[in-house]
Amino acid sequence: MAKRADFVESRRSKRRKQIFEGAVKVFAKKGYHSATTQEIADAAGLAKGTLYEYVRDKEEILLIVVEEGMLMVKSEIGKAISGIDDPEERMKRAIFVQLKFAKKYRNAAKVMQHEIRNLSVDGKKRLSELMNGQIELLRSILDDGIKAGRFRKLDSRIAAELFHHTSTFYFGYGDLPYQKASLDDITKFIMDNLIHAIIKEKTKEPTPVL
Amino acid sequence: MAKRADFVESRRSKRRKQIFEGAVKVFAKKGYHSATTQEIADAAGLAKGTLYEYVRDKEEILLIVVEEGMLMVKSEIGKAISGIDDPEERMKRAIFVQLKFAKKYRNAAKVMQHEIRNLSVDGKKRLSELMNGQIELLRSILDDGIKAGRFRKLDSRIAAELFHHTSTFYFGYGDLPYQKASLDDITKFIMDNLIHAIIKEKTKEPTPVL
Amino acid sequence: MAKRADFVESRRSKRRKQIFEGAVKVFAKKGYHSATTQEIADAAGLAKGTLYEYVRDKEEILLIVVEEGMLMVKSEIGKAISGIDDPEERMKRAIFVQLKFAKKYRNAAKVMQHEIRNLSVDGKKRLSELMNGQIELLRSILDDGIKAGRFRKLDSRIAAELFHHTSTFYFGYGDLPYQKASLDDITKFIMDNLIHAIIKEKTKEPTPVL
């Protein structure tokens, strides 16, 4: 039994958690570039030097934040749609999870939306796979719905990307003065209306005369 | 005839244009924070000191970029919908202009989407008004369509904000490796499908017998 | 008759006067280093470029201020002591002129006291001669008084330098929060007390008994 190694590993993961939570707070308030490693270390309850024991450089901190956030959403979506068969319901739930996540992890979400572009090429690649996984999940839901004749015949990949993006919009909402709607109103709007973009309307066929 | 003043003014606006174009290039490639004033000056064909003759600080450069971009879109939308009455057509054209703009001024658009949050409170306020104007334009189109019974009865303000945001999504598209769709495909998708989120489906009323 | 040359010369001297007055205002408020040539030009009612028609560089502006100021004091002292014979009276008047000058040209005085050290070696030499002339004037008054048995036998050169410096103290007075005495009180103090440092006291010889 690799008790020693386990102990080491558990400390590492505890530290990563600390860093994630500290960094989310700081990034959300000041953005990636304006945040200093000192502030992140403080928020994480670590010394600046210690930070660098667990992280190659500042970019890796951003990567931790984004990855950790993605994994959380993905896992929650998985739970939310398991056991559900109806495509429309599955789609709605998947979207709803993203919106719910935005409320709970507003800061991480904000960071994810805005700071991805600050990553290096390598960082983007590493992240791209995660986002791709999430989008493919949405896509599979859409494809099922199309096959079942419940959704419009559309490019499911693009639709998935757009839906994914729409929920990120929701994440950063409120930063600009003109953005005054409540998050709940936006949720409702998306669930009630945007969904029509994909659902095939049941056009009431004119009942035959006679 | 204030010839002198005119000359001075025309030079100022020429310089602002130079700065706009230089800054757009640099911001698009490196983002606001990573761009240096030296790089912007170089791209604008000005000396660093000259830059500061026309701009209070780095933030004002960003503001110029965003404002100029907004004004361009606004003016193009205005032209595109003038003389058109049909709400659906107006809406489609408004969206199409935004998408077209994204192709032409890809860099400015990218900057607008990503760097707004880097503005100071004052800068955000100044910008917020511009964005608000644009959103209100979309909203009025939606309201007309709702009144005419062509659009679903929905919260037109939120719808306008979402549409506005959706087109900005399009702007930054392509930055991440997984984003492989062509811009034309996305345009088509939005025009063909997303529009259903607002259009009231024409349930074919049974034509009256006789 | 060199009319043309005269005209040119009169404009030059008019400009120097403008520069002197503008620079005094600006230097007094901000000090030599913190003053910009733009501010000086503005205060002088000239364009920045025009300033450089009359002045080699910024240092020469300081030189103009200091020289002009010195010449003014010197000329006023000359007038004040002409026709007076009593050494004590002459000394008092010389000092008084310096103090009076300080009230009238407070700004120039402040500048003179503080910014001389900012001059280049050449500038210092040029100025040093002027100050030296003023000190020698005081010294000659002191020497006369010593010869006449009215002043203590002291190193008249050092005494002159110290008196000269004492009045410059007066110039900058009030800049620091603790300096609360009125200028008039200080004048009175110097005239009434400091003068005893040089005057030979008439020790009342005990009148012989009988």
Place this chain on the structure above:
Amino acid sequence: MAKRADFVESRRSKRRKQIFEGAVKVFAKKGYHSATTQEIADAAGLAKGTLYEYVRDKEEILLIVVEEGMLMVKSEIGKAISGIDDPEERMKRAIFVQLKFAKKYRNAAKVMQHEIRNLSVDGKKRLSELMNGQIELLRSILDDGIKAGRFRKLDSRIAAELFHHTSTFYFGYGDLPYQKASLDDITKFIMDNLIHAIIKEKTKEPTPVL
């Protein structure tokens, strides 16, 4: 025993000392404004970044220099007059300490005299208290002497300020070409002559005839 805290504190004060000594050298040679932080850091034997670990900004460096200098003089004066009762002797010693200090810390003194005006309002306030303390010390000596009938009845506050200033004159002496007297000669002059400005001359009272 707070050994750790002590160690930290001792390093801080060691660094402040280094900065004080480096800055004094540089300021004395070039003045506050012309000195660069790089030069100061070099003179202090620190990296530029390290400088800013111990100092908020350039102004604080000046403040350190002036404060440290003041404290040194104050402490030396205290030692010099302790145990002495005769007012004239106390006054002479106080002055002498200032003069002696000028020889030993010529550079610091020069800086103190010239650069105080470059301080911000806050800096001036902070410093003003220190100078005030020193002046009040001189004043108390003067007041004692007046009460004892040894000094002329004069405004002791103004006298203290003037004496304080007179010794600062001595500090910067030698900068201008015309200033050729030796420091020792000036010391002698002040001790022998300037003191008469305050001392009440002993008019030999006729000894009562029995």
Place this chain on the structure above:
DNA sequence: GATGAATGAGTCTTCATTCAT
């Protein structure tokens, strides 16, 4: 002569990263 736009060298200051303890 007068002007003020243009220039770029020069400065302060910040902050990611290293490393001795």
Place this chain on the structure above:
DNA sequence: TATGAATGAAGACTCATTCAT
């Protein structure tokens, strides 16, 4: 491992001086 002092490269901004008009 943990720490935080030390480092210096990098960047925003200023301003004396020049020069085309």
